[in-house]
Amino acid sequence: MVAGAPETGPPSAAAALTPDSFLPASERKADIIRPTSFPKARARFARETIRRRRKREEYFPAELFSDACWDILLDLYAAHYEGEAVSISSLCIAASVPQTTALRWIALLTNEGWLVRWADPNDRRRSYIKLSDRARGRLDAYFDDLPY
Known part of the structure; x- marks a missing residue:
């Protein structure tokens, strides 16, 4: 079961008066999928976090919240649990910064042991990247520790 999944049926009168009832439906705690062991x-949850980060750009200039490193980690975290391989070029796009900036972050994170890089065996021009076990474990712990 997914923690935080909405219940079916009409809410009780007591539930209708919670602080969550004043939030837009998309931001109510009951509507947020909390990460579990699944x-x-x-x-x-990681994709929803990315979506919420991008939503800010409708209200504020994107450069106010530029955080390429976090975007890289979130994208690779989601891809890990989706069972998807991520190419370097795809990750540069996900970072939402100029390619040279994304490549610098990828190199730094790889050198520090947060990411693992390998060449495509079918196309030596393409490389793939994933989270190291340490990074994935830290992200698991981070999301498990969030207060909602």
Whole structure:
């Protein structure tokens, strides 16, 4: 079961008066999928975190919140639990910064042991990247520790 999944049926009168009832439906705690030990829930939670970060750009200039490193980690975290391989070029796009900036972050994170890089055996021009076990474990712990 996914923690935080909405219940079916009409809410009780007491539930209707909670602080969550004043929030838009998309931001109510009951509507937020909290990560659990299930891989699909973890991937959905990471993708929702990315979506919320991008939503800010509708209200504020994107450069106010530029955080390429976090975007890289979130994208690779979701991809891990979705069972998807991520190419370097795809990760540069996900970072939402100029390619040279993304490549610098990828190199730094790889050198520090947060990411693992390998060449495509079928196309030596392409490389793939994934989280190291240490990074994935830290992200698991981070998301498990969030207060909602």
